[in-house]
Amino acid sequence: MGMDAKEIEALIQEGIPDASVRIEDLRGDGDHYAAYITSASFEGVSRVKQHQMVYAALKGKMGGDLHALAIQTSVPK
């Protein structure tokens, strides 16, 4: 079923080591999350690719265990 916010954060952090990651449990139900990810590795990369990097870090859990994760990526200022 659902995933723990800490678990999501750890996976993204592991996959994109330089990222700063913040997870928000949108409804407090452990099922609907938003992830804010800032990483220098997103520089010059299309939005689709940036999100694909996050999905790759989540190792196939997106669309499976994780059904509702809104993703917002950005490059550090």
Next chain:
Amino acid sequence: MQNLMNERIQKEIDSNDVTLFMKGEAAFPQCGFSSLVVQVLSQLGVPFKDINVLEDNELRQGIKDFSDWPTIPQLYVKGEFVGGCDIVREMYESGELETLLNDKGIKAA
């Protein structure tokens, strides 16, 4: 099999300026994320072809493999994958989506 599916998807996104793979139909979305993209496109007044993946399990998986993208909805403009719900919303809010559609010569109906 995957090749046939990819061909079918390619044909579909090539024959419509704007194609939305979604859960449910434009008139009756069956998922909040799909519904949001329908609303954005309606707001922009852009005609689009809606394709309901819930009616076809092979397509539901096939479209994910095609774009290497794990979720539905998926928006395509002139054969190019634009993104899912988050990207569409971000691009709409920043005005980039309208710019993209204009650049591709897609006019509001």
